[in-house]
Amino acid sequence: MKLSEVQAILNAEVIVGQEKMDMEVKTAFGADLMSDVLAFAKAGSLLLTGLTNTQVIRIANVLDIAAIILVRGKKPPAETLSLARDLQIPILTTKYILFETAGRLYVKGIVGCLEKVESGSARI
């Protein structure tokens, strides 16, 4: 689905990347533990998280994450915003909690970037 549909489903506010709302996404990963995001998230996925520090943007860049969905109504600090603009990574913020955000996307067809962890980590 398009990022614009993700935005509509989550009643989300686009904070960075309004011009990228036509981007197609199929998968997502959700976590507040950046170590696990690095180990398990896949390229082209949405990243659902409540963390807002600059490392979230760095990791999204490293992993080729399509867009960051901040949950629980989190707003990123200024330095996170400017880095996201520099690296052209869209940020949306939704008031839904992580569980609700994931569930609402899942019923509309977005699936996990992996189903389960078999051996500690999953290589791309």
Add this chain to the structure above:
Amino acid sequence: MVVWKKLKVAVRESENNLYKQSFDIEGGNFTNAGTVSTRIKSILKEKGLPDTVVRRSAIVCYEAEINIVSYAKKGVISLTVTPETVEIEAIDEGQGIPNIELAMQPGYSTANQQIREMGFGAGMGLHNINTYADIFDITSEVNKGTRLKMIIKKH
């Protein structure tokens, strides 16, 4: 003379199709953590390497960079691109790792509260490097520092 020397080096490197660059990392500076990995990623992208090679290189580099920022006083990350491989070497001056086998286990971590508040310190770093690098070599000396060598094959 100096100009001639530089020129010779440049010619030799282009003959071997070799690219080399080193970056300094400051320990404890979480604001700048990850900038070197972002830079290395864009260098590799500009070279037109396959996306998965670029991404795997960026992941292992980022893990190494976060480790230096988290556990060392300072460090250097060196990137070498050869015709067949991307090589990333991370050398730091820091506390070192007393038991490498233990440190490689997923979930084992000695991270402090500050590192954990950033969302790190889950004990996945070295394990993750081992997953994404084709060749991973680690040596460490307690109270001296740690050296990671990571090689990603282009094909």
